[in-house]
Amino acid sequence: MAKSGLFRVLLVSTSGWLLTLGCGSRTGLPPGHVLGAAGSEGGAGAPAEPACNSDADCPQPPPGQCGTATCTDGACALELGPICNDGDPCTVDSCTPNGCMFLDGRVDADGDGVFASGTTADPKAALGCGKDCDDTSPDIFPGAIELCDALDNDCNGVVDDGAQLQLASAAPTRVSPLDADHSGPAGLAFDGESFGASMTTYRSHDLPSQGQFQQLTARGQLVGGPQVIARVNADSYGGALAWSGERYLTAYQDARQAGNYEIYFDLLNRKGERLIKDLRVTTADDYSMRPSVVWTGAEGLMVWEDRRFEDSGGTSAILGQRVSLDGQQLGANVRLSPVGVPAENASVALSDAGVGVAFVTLAPNDTTSINFMTASRSLDAPSPLTNIPFENADAPTVTALDDEYVVTFDQFDGIKYGPSIFGVVVKDGVMGLPQSMTTGATYAEGNATVSYGDRFVMVWADTKDGNYQLYAQSFDKKLAPISPRIRLTTTKSDTHGAALASSDDGGLGVLYTDDNNGKPQTFFTRLDCTPAFQLK
Numbered sequence: 306m307a308k309s310g311l312f313r314v315l316l317v318s319t320s321g322w323l324l325t326l327g328c329g330s331r332t333g334l335p336p337g338h339v340l341g342a343a344g345s346e347g348g349a350g351a352p353a354e355p356a357c358n359s360d361a362d363c364p365q366p367p368p369g370q371c372g373t374a375t376c377t378d379g380a381c382a383l384e385l386g387p388i389c390n391d392g393d394p395c396t397v398d399s400c401t402p403n404g405c406m407f408l409d410g411r412v413d414a415d416g417d418g419v420f421a422s423g424t425t426a427d428p429k430a431a432l433g434c435g436k437d438c439d440d441t442s443p444d445i446f447p448g449a450i451e452l453c454d455a456l457d458n459d460c461n462g463v464v465d466d467g468a469q470l471q472l473a474s475a476a477p478t479r480v481s482p483l484d485a486d487h488s489g490p491a492g493l494a495f496d497g498e499s500f501g502a503s504m505t506t507y508r509s510h511d512l513p514s515q516g517q518f519q520q521l522t523a524r525g526q527l528v529g530g531p532q533v534i535a536r537v538n539a540d541s542y543g544g545a546l547a548w549s550g551e552r553y554l555t556a557y558q559d560a561r562q563a564g565n566y567e568i569y570f571d572l573l574n575r576k577g578e579r580l581i582k583d584l585r586v587t588t589a590d591d592y593s594m595r596p597s598v599v600w601t602g603a604e605g606l607m608v609w610e611d612r613r614f615e616d617s618g619g620t621s622a623i624l625g626q627r628v629s630l631d632g633q634q635l636g637a638n639v640r641l642s643p644v645g646v647p648a649e650n651a652s653v654a655l656s657d658a659g660v661g662v663a664f665v666t667l668a669p670n671d672t673t674s675i676n677f678m679t680a681s682r683s684l685d686a687p688s689p690l691t692n693i694p695f696e697n698a699d700a701p702t703v704t705a706l707d708d709e710y711v712v713t714f715d716q717f718d719g720i721k722y723g724p725s726i727f728g729v730v731v732k733d734g735v736m737g738l739p740q741s742m743t744t745g746a747t748y749a750e751g752n753a754t755v756s757y758g759d760r761f762v763m764v765w766a767d768t769k770d771g772n773y774q775l776y777a778q779s780f781d782k783k784l785a786p787i788s789p790r791i792r793l794t795t796t797k798s799d800t801h802g803a804a805l806a807s808s809d810d811g812g813l814g815v816l817y818t819d820d821n822n823g824k825p826q827t828f829f830t831r832l833d834c835t836p837a838f839q840l841k
């Protein structure tokens with residue numbers, strides 16, 4: 306009996322004799338013949354049971370190696386053949402009676418004539434077998450026309466490259482209800498079919514404020530009426546919004562706890578109907594406020610400003626919380642900003658590497674500055690702070706681009722705004738020089754952004770054309786403008802305070818405040834996308 310040293314025969318004694326052939330070594334078996342015979346190492350007296358009744362009972366060759374297992378007279382035999390591996394990840398290697406076979410494993414499942422990067426076994430695997438960056442869509446392959454669809458059609462790594470945005474021809478839509486005394490925007494997200502808008506609405510000066518949700522079509526028409534998010538008899542605010550792919554996540558503050566603002570979390574369907582009982586996220590002394598929320602693809606991340614440490618001699622701080630898609634807190638509140646650094650008014654953006662967080666710090670002389678930090682998607686591993694050396698910097702917005710973050714911000718000395726919106730690039734913890742991104746106005750405020758990966762669109766309000774009006778412009782990763790400034794509003798009253806969301810037709814929804822002669826209301830307008838091939 307030829308017997309491999311790696312081919313172990315396991316003998317177990319129980320009430321009778323049980324002889325079992327152990328598994329062969331997973332790797333390294335040389336070609337050859339091994340045999341396990343029933344009773345060959347049996348003990349005294351007891352009759353041996355056969356090791357096998359059929360070939361299938363016998364140990365098979367290890368993965369990747371050819372061979373034949375046979376059962377003869379109750380004994381297993383394994384004839385090992387060659388190891389079939391041509392070293393090409395794009396072939397399917399298999400055994401034949403005469404040796405090996407290597408078949409072309411490339412796949413073009415969407416029929417656009419370009420192979421997927423992986424093989425039939427896993428078309429998405431990054432094996433370099435083909436250059437179709439999405440083998441489920443015939444509209445996506447190298448050389449395809451780049452359409453306005455929020456997708457990278459030509460597989461160059463850039464979404465909707467060369468496309469330009471213009472103000473839609475439709476008039477703005479009033480989103481706040483007609484019985485609102487006044488209202489302002491809070492959050493905007495696109496759910497694949499429609500926009501969800503959240504706002505804070507005051508029905509009169511005697512009634513508490515309400516957080517409301519309003520569904521709009523992709524073109525900006527109202528769908529149904531507003532939904533009240535928190536049904537409480539206390540001031541409640543509209544929340545930040547994120548779409549998970551199946552439901553909205555929203556985070557907001559309200560004063561139901563005896564006037565002490567706490568952070569709450571809700572899940573909503575497309576219509577804004579609540580799917581859970583409000584999840585209270587903070588139980589803290591003093592205020593918790595101004596939450597933002599992002600969806601990582603696996604869970605929700607909330608970030609807010611918290612005053613719980615001030616009564617014990619600490620400072621205001623930025624905290625975070627992970628939440629699940631069924632409305633459960635994952636872990637506890639996490640302090641993100643370091644001890645001893647006053648921190649408020651945070652913005653958060655999600656990148657492949659983690660999250661970028663910027664917040665405002667008030668200095669003892671009452672001037673503000675902005676600090677930036679990163680953390681993992683689990684909100685641990687906080688980085689050291691990067692301080693942006695700019696006096697009276699306020700209202701930061703973080704934008705995640707391919708391999709860097711941009712922080713845009715206002716300049717505000719507590720009385721008046723500066724003439725520009727400013728921005729700075731932070732890459733690998735190294736900060737560029739803060740620079741002016743807008744020109745021509747006396748006052749500018751209220752920056753908001755949307756990332757397109759290699760570039761971003763900023764919407765802000767300034768007085769270039771007289772009173773505060775909203776403008777949009779695209780910028781590259783170095784903060785250089787790559788589109789003209791587009792005027793979004795033409796109203797006698799000021800407009801400002803935008804929340805943004807891109808839609809799957811490459812357009813951009815803008816939710817904003819129209820001051821409306823002292824009775825501000827929430828409005829929606831949008832930018833339409835024109836693809837590069839139509840611009841030529």
Ligand SMILES: [Ca+2]
Nearest residue numbers: 413417419437
């Ligand atoms: Ca294909």
Ligand SMILES: [Ca+2]
Nearest residue numbers: 439440442445
């Ligand atoms: Ca394709």
Ligand SMILES: [Ca+2]
Nearest residue numbers: 457459461463
């Ligand atoms: Ca592209």
Ligand SMILES: [Ca+2]
Nearest residue numbers: 452456458465
């Ligand atoms: Ca596209």
